[in-house]
Amino acid sequence: MNAIPTLKLIDGKATAMRVLAEVREQVQALRQRGVQPGLAVVLVGMDAASQVYVRNKVLRAEEVGIRSLEHRLPSDTTQDELLALIDRLNQDPAVNGILVQLPLPAHIEEHRILQAIDPLKDVDGFHSANVGGLAQGRDVLTPCTPSACMRLLREACGELSGKHAVVVGRSNIVGKPMAALLLQADCTVTVVHSLSRDLPALCRQADILVAAVGKPRLIGADWLKPGAVVIDVGINRITEAGHSRLVGDVDFAAALPQVAAITPVPGGVGPMTIAYLMKNTLIALDLQQQAAHQERTACLSPC
Ligand code: NAD
Numbered sequence: 660m661n662a663i664p665t666l667k668l669i670d671g672k673a674t675a676m677r678v679l680a681e682v683r684e685q686v687q688a689l690r691q692r693g694v695q696p697g698l699a700v701v702l703v704g705m706d707a708a709s710q711v712y713v714r715n716k717v718l719r720a721e722e723v724g725i726r727s728l729e730h731r732l733p734s735d736t737t738q739d740e741l742l743a744l745i746d747r748l749n750q751d752p753a754v755n756g757i758l759v760q761l762p763l764p765a766h767i768e769e770h771r772i773l774q775a776i777d778p779l780k781d782v783d784g785f786h787s788a789n790v791g792g793l794a795q796g797r798d799v800l801t802p803c804t805p806s807a808c809m810r811l812l813r814e815a816c817g818e819l820s821g822k823h824a825v826v827v828g829r830s831n832i833v834g835k836p837m838a839a840l841l842l843q844a845d846c847t848v849t850v851v852h853s854l855s856r857d858l859p860a861l862c863r864q865a866d867i868l869v870a871a872v873g874k875p876r877l878i879g880a881d882w883l884k885p886g887a888v889v890i891d892v893g894i895n896r897i898t899e900a901g902h903s904r905l906v907g908d909v910d911f912a913a914a915l916p917q918v919a920a921i922t923p924v925p926g927g928v929g930p931m932t933i934a935y936l937m938k939n940t941l942i943a944l945d946l947q948q949q950a951a952h953q954e955r956t957a958c959l960s961p962c
Contacts, residue, residue, distance in 0.1 A: 667915060669815050669890070669922040671807075675930035678810070679723055682937045686724035689944075697726040698756040698782065698940045699748045703741060703767065704734035709760045716758065719933050725940055728754060738767045742775050749777040755947060756782035756940035779946050782939040784836065793839045800939055800946070805837035807931035808869060808890045809844065815888050815920045816867065820845035825862050827851050827878065827908070828871035833892055837869050858882070870908035880913040889914060889921040892928050 686696060698720050702713045713729070720727035730744060741759075748754045757780045763769050773781075778788040784802040792799030812819060824846040828834035838850045851861050862868055862882040870878055871892035883889065893908030907924030914921055922928055 667918065667920050669811050669888075669920050669927060671811060671922055671927040671929065671931045674811060674814060675934040678931065678934040678938060679719070682725075682934070682941060683723040685941055689941075690724060694944070695724070695726050695753075696755045696940050696944045697728060697751075697753045698758065698936075699728040699730060699751075699754045701730045701732070701741070701744065701748075701757070701759045703732045703736050703760075704764050706762070709762075713760050715933060716936060719937060720940070723937050725937060726753070734764050736764075736767075738771065741767060741772060745772065745775045749775075749780065754780065755944040756780055756936075758782050758936065779950060780943055782936060782943055784939070785831070790831075790836070793836060793843075796843050798946075800943060801840065802832060802836045803935040803939060804833050804871075804892060804928060804932045805840050806939070807935040808837060808892065808928060809840050810935075811890060811922060811928070811931060812867060812888065813844075819867070821847070822866040823847045823849070823864055824867040824869065825849045825851060825865035826869045826871065827858070827862065828873075828892075830871065833871035837871065837892075841867070841869075868909075872908045874908055875906050876908070876910040878909040878914070880910065880917055883914055883917055885917045886919045887917075889918050890928060891922050891924050894924060894929060 689696060700713050700716050702709055717727040717729050745757065748757050757776050759772055761769065763772060773785045774787065776786055778786045781789055781800050784800045789799045793801050816822065824841040826834050826838045826848065829850050829852045834850060838848050841848045846867065849861060851858055855861060859882045862878065863884050865884055865887050867888050868883065869890045869892065873893055873895060875895040875897050889909055891907035891909045895906050896903060897906055905925050911921065911923060
């Protein structure tokens, strides 16, 4: 097999290491001032994939010096019990970020839980105050995966302004916030989805293509404009020639000859997402400190 030209490869693993190094440095500076950021990770139930995600998040937090507070609850935890825990975490000054691992068991209403998290501690950026803030272009906590994609795009493309970005997929977790961030970066943005007509033609207009679908190798070379930059968010497990492996939503081997740059799967967006969770924990701490400062200033100023 020919070696992949490294200039074309957007190396998420290497960029994630750099992001984590930046976070570690900021945490060290904070700790010298007597502040240790804290991230609470809440897992309800025994879902195998969620347990792996939570373990990785906790490990990564410890590596960069963020205090991780793990809350593993049984699958029969009631919604009220979970709401009570979130309330305690909201009040706890040692907790700067709260992440509730999804999916939750069916008897718990996901929206209720996400809305209960203090928006200033919402490191996943799923609270409607943060979703609305992102739509308005305000400085808020934004979801980790799309924020991570923006960093990869900035490093791969430099200036994004004026480029035509096509986002494939419109989920609340990836597609929609991705489109909002690209719009904020002055791209022309098209969002396509399962009911869009003539997807290949729409995708061929893209200078930047972000695929967030969850369908193995849906996007072939004939969907791509020559010289496009491709970010493949999809993570799909397939069995090929008797071996289980992960592939993206883009047919990587077919796309490679004609793109300017592309993320591999694995080793592209995946490692960046967790690095951005750590970054978001520091952003959350900063937003909390700003809010506390504003509150103190408001108390001191004469009415
Ligand atoms: P989702 O199922 O919530 O949304 C998928 C979207 O794709 C929907 O908006 C749907 O309209 C669209 N879609 C479905 N079939 C389509 C088709 N044939 N053509 C065009 N659009 C189609 O999924 P999600 O949570 O947004 O995740 C998408 C993928 O990204 C999954 O593979 C998931 O595992 C992966 N993911 C990766 C990371 C990471 O860190 N790398 C993070 C989150 C999600």
